[in-house]
Amino acid sequence: MTRLLLQRVRVPGQAGACDLLVEDGRIARIESAGASSAPVDAVRLEGDGALALPGLVDAHAHLDKTLWGQPWHPHAAGPTLMDKITHEREELARRGHSSERASARILRHGLARGTTHWRTHVDVGPDIGLAHLHGVLAMREAHRDVADVQIVAFPQTGVMRAPGTLALLEQAVRDGTEVLGGLDPMGIDHDPRGQLDGLFGIAERHGSELDIHLHDRGDLGAVTVEMIAERCAALGLHGRVVLSHAFCLGMLEAARLEAIVELLLRHDIAVMSHAPSGPTPFPPLKLLHERGVRLCTGSDGVRDTWSPLNNGDMLERAYLLAYRSGWREDAGLELALHMATHAGAQVVGAPRYGLQVGCDADLVLVDAECGPEAVVMHPPRRLVLKRGRVVARDGRCVLSAIG
Amino acid sequence: MTRLLLQRVRVPGQAGACDLLVEDGRIARIESAGASSAPVDAVRLEGDGALALPGLVDAHAHLDKTLWGQPWHPHAAGPTLMDKITHEREELARRGHSSERASARILRHGLARGTTHWRTHVDVGPDIGLAHLHGVLAMREAHRDVADVQIVAFPQTGVMRAPGTLALLEQAVRDGTEVLGGLDPMGIDHDPRGQLDGLFGIAERHGSELDIHLHDRGDLGAVTVEMIAERCAALGLHGRVVLSHAFCLGMLEAARLEAIVELLLRHDIAVMSHAPSGPTPFPPLKLLHERGVRLCTGSDGVRDTWSPLNNGDMLERAYLLAYRSGWREDAGLELALHMATHAGAQVVGAPRYGLQVGCDADLVLVDAECGPEAVVMHPPRRLVLKRGRVVARDGRCVLSAIG
Numbered sequence: 001m002t003r004l005l006l007q008r009v010r011v012p013g014q015a016g017a018c019d020l021l022v023e024d025g026r027i028a029r030i031e032s033a034g035a036s037s038a039p040v041d042a043v044r045l046e047g048d049g050a051l052a053l054p055g056l057v058d059a060h061a062h063l064d065k066t067l068w069g070q071p072w073h074p075h076a077a078g079p080t081l082m083d084k085i086t087h088e089r090e091e092l093a094r095r096g097h098s099s100e101r102a103s104a105r106i107l108r109h110g111l112a113r114g115t116t117h118w119r120t121h122v123d124v125g126p127d128i129g130l131a132h133l134h135g136v137l138a139m140r141e142a143h144r145d146v147a148d149v150q151i152v153a154f155p156q157t158g159v160m161r162a163p164g165t166l167a168l169l170e171q172a173v174r175d176g177t178e179v180l181g182g183l184d185p186m187g188i189d190h191d192p193r194g195q196l197d198g199l200f201g202i203a204e205r206h207g208s209e210l211d212i213h214l215h216d217r218g219d220l221g222a223v224t225v226e227m228i229a230e231r232c233a234a235l236g237l238h239g240r241v242v243l244s245h246a247f248c249l250g251m252l253e254a255a256r257l258e259a260i261v262e263l264l265l266r267h268d269i270a271v272m273s274h275a276p277s278g279p280t281p282f283p284p285l286k287l288l289h290e291r292g293v294r295l296c297t298g299s300d301g302v303r304d305t306w307s308p309l310n311n312g313d314m315l316e317r318a319y320l321l322a323y324r325s326g327w328r329e330d331a332g333l334e335l336a337l338h339m340a341t342h343a344g345a346q347v348v349g350a351p352r353y354g355l356q357v358g359c360d361a362d363l364v365l366v367d368a369e370c371g372p373e374a375v376v377m378h379p380p381r382r383l384v385l386k387r388g389r390v391v392a393r394d395g396r397c398v399l400s401a402i403g
Numbered sequence: 404m405t406r407l408l409l410q411r412v413r414v415p416g417q418a419g420a421c422d423l424l425v426e427d428g429r430i431a432r433i434e435s436a437g438a439s440s441a442p443v444d445a446v447r448l449e450g451d452g453a454l455a456l457p458g459l460v461d462a463h464a465h466l467d468k469t470l471w472g473q474p475w476h477p478h479a480a481g482p483t484l485m486d487k488i489t490h491e492r493e494e495l496a497r498r499g500h501s502s503e504r505a506s507a508r509i510l511r512h513g514l515a516r517g518t519t520h521w522r523t524h525v526d527v528g529p530d531i532g533l534a535h536l537h538g539v540l541a542m543r544e545a546h547r548d549v550a551d552v553q554i555v556a557f558p559q560t561g562v563m564r565a566p567g568t569l570a571l572l573e574q575a576v577r578d579g580t581e582v583l584g585g586l587d588p589m590g591i592d593h594d595p596r597g598q599l600d601g602l603f604g605i606a607e608r609h610g611s612e613l614d615i616h617l618h619d620r621g622d623l624g625a626v627t628v629e630m631i632a633e634r635c636a637a638l639g640l641h642g643r644v645v646l647s648h649a650f651c652l653g654m655l656e657a658a659r660l661e662a663i664v665e666l667l668l669r670h671d672i673a674v675m676s677h678a679p680s681g682p683t684p685f686p687p688l689k690l691l692h693e694r695g696v697r698l699c700t701g702s703d704g705v706r707d708t709w710s711p712l713n714n715g716d717m718l719e720r721a722y723l724l725a726y727r728s729g730w731r732e733d734a735g736l737e738l739a740l741h742m743a744t745h746a747g748a749q750v751v752g753a754p755r756y757g758l759q760v761g762c763d764a765d766l767v768l769v770d771a772e773c774g775p776e777a778v779v780m781h782p783p784r785r786l787v788l789k790r791g792r793v794v795a796r797d798g799r800c801v802l803s804a805i806g
Contacts (some may be wrong), residue, residue, distance in 0.1 A: 072773050074775070277727070277729050278727070278730075309722075309726050311780055319712075323712050329478045330478065333711070369474065376711050
């Protein structure tokens with residue numbers, strides 16, 4: 001049995017500093033600092049009174065497409081969604097992009113910033129087949145001791161407008177993908193019935209979850225949510241669907257929003273928002289949270305051809321949620337942190353998540369007095385543990401942990 | 404003569420790494436790395452190929468009111484501007500707040516993050532008199548070797564609604580304040596003519612610049628800009644006035660905005676925006692810049708009773724300008740950096756600012772490939788020089804530099 005004693009850290013909800021005993025990757029005991037009778041063979045790590053947060057959860061990443069670690073890439077894509085899709089495919093092809101190498105680089109950056117769990121949308125399409133997926137699957141296998149990565153098969157070039165995509169998505173599920181992705185059934189495919197029936201059919205046959213990118217604005221997005229809810233009802237997919245971005249929820253009149261919230265609650269459909277840059281509307285997160293809608297957040301694409309504005313730091317992402325939402329009170333800052341930790345963990349399916357006895361010892365130490373201060377300052381990550389293993393120290397990934 | 408050789412740094416606009424020779428606080432030579440024939444008595448500092456940016460400029464701070472360095476203060480003020488004003492006065496009085504100690508703490512934090520120049524609005528009012536001003540003047544004197552601080556006498560509790568304020572503002576100018584502040588002549592005072600005539604009268608008598616907080620929305624703000632412009636014309640105050648926040652500029656119809664921009668240009672009135680949190684509108688910065696309006700940015704109140712959302716990092720502030728504005732292209736990221744450096748320096752009056760021979764050696768080193776990357780990542784500040792003196796290293800203020 002490997003044992004580790006993390007000494008003198010502060011744990012939310014515990015008075016005073018604590019010692020955490022980790023045995024075989026799980027939190028075995030939490031005791032007042034100095035009071036612990038740790039086994040003599042335990043490796044000791046000094047926490048210096050730092051605040052322990054549970055490992056950060058990036059519930060919406062695009063690890064396969066990043067240019068992280070390559071020279072700075074000035075943004076060059078056009079303004080529309082299709083401009084960005086087309087430009088990215090051309091640019092990655094031109095570079096001979098390796099999704100395995102790229103995803104490994106950005107995952108290690110995330111580890112250094114305290115992320116321990118990911119849900120990543122991986123491009124699947126007739127032009128690239130399952131190449132990105134196989135690259136990310138190989139990366140995931142190589143990093144399985146240091147990161148939990150859930151994969152979404154993501155039809156970035158559309159489903160019905162790119163014939164052959166549905167068959168590829170189904171193959172992706174057979175190859176190890178847990179979640180089926182979708183993309184603007186109206187805005188991109190102009191065939192919402194075709195895309196949604198296709199996706200839900202695969203989900204029914206394989207028991208997959210769904211996570212659908214929904215950029216479509218206003219009523220166009222709202223009608224799509226209604227169509228998704230109908231299919232949740234028909235197939236009994238309660239609690240198995242996430243709407244990513246869902247900009248439309250930030251644009252509806254109160255009564256219409258209320259009706260949509262009712263649908264989200266009835267089918268336990270979760271919402272992912274990363275608080276988009278610029279004037280893009282985004283869901284009213286506090287209202288959704290108060291009504292009981294499950295929420296999560298993510299880094300979205302980092303250092304890719306879509307935008308340079310995401311830097312892959314999930315504690316800073318929590319700050320951006322608060323900043324964009326105008327949350328000044330602690331309750332809002334706590335909600336932002338919740339979205340980047342516990343709430344995200346619930347969405348990506350991490351059963352032993354949290355800073356409690358019995359949980360996986362996935363945690364990050366920061367110099368902050370409390371969660372709200374950690375959000376506002378997003379200070380350097382002193383230490384990151386994944387199942388009790390030191391995976392990053394002082395902002396740098398411990399490569400020997402990866403092996 | 405004190406000499407310092409900063410070796411192997413990258414300077415925007417220079418190919419390859421450079422050595423910077425600093426003599427008596429100014430940049431004396433910039434040469435290709437290794438090619439320099441530096442005097443043997445020069446102290447050598449290794450830059451390791453880091454990117455040198457000119458010292459960051461915080462052109463809108465409230466150093467006197469911060470609670471920085473004190474225990475976390477959960478936000479407790481009400482939603483309106485008057486709620487926040489009243490709550491702050493009560494809270495600071497209750498704490499026996501010292502503006503000298505408070506401003507020293509937050510200034511040192513700013514130094515550690517690479518800020519070398521400030522314009523700070525200091526509260527003046529009948530209840531507190533000039534106590535905050537004298538505190539900040541003492542702090543400025545104690546830090547004169549490590550920071551350039553310009554002071555605005557700021558009527559936080561209003562001008563006409565708080566009788567005696569005008570006389571205090573005039574006394575503040577006599578006591579060493581360079582700039583006269585104002586606050587929503589309509590929204591707070593309900594007497595725009597009274598406030599503006601009062602302020603411009605003092606400016607005329609003493610040759611002060613003006614920097615007016617203008618939160619008033621929409622047409623209310625726009626009409627106030629017209630009234631300010633009229634007085635600039637009457638008194639010949641071309642290029643001597645800043646509008647801080649100017650939310651109204653983000654809310655006007657195109658033709659109305661165009662007319663207001665014409666006024667700003669005619670009187671060379673500058674605009675300060677820090678990209679406010681939440682849904683608050685803010686000026687169309689790129690449009691203003693392209694039309695030739697001078698811009699700057701600032702941290703606003705950091706860790707005070709107004710909001711916890713500002714953390715005093717001006718490179719992160721540049722990022723927030725880009726994020727809120729949706730700037731993905733390098734041109735936008737460069738503009739954000741420009742607002743936090745050269746453009747801000749122009750507004751706060753720093754004649755020897757920049758990374759050129761003859762300029763003050765005010766600079767900050769970061770690990771970034773280029774300015775846009777420095778904005779996106781706002782990485783740790785490796786080294787901060789103020790007039791050639793090391794004032795911060797690895798994110799910590801070098802206290803011995805302050806003396």
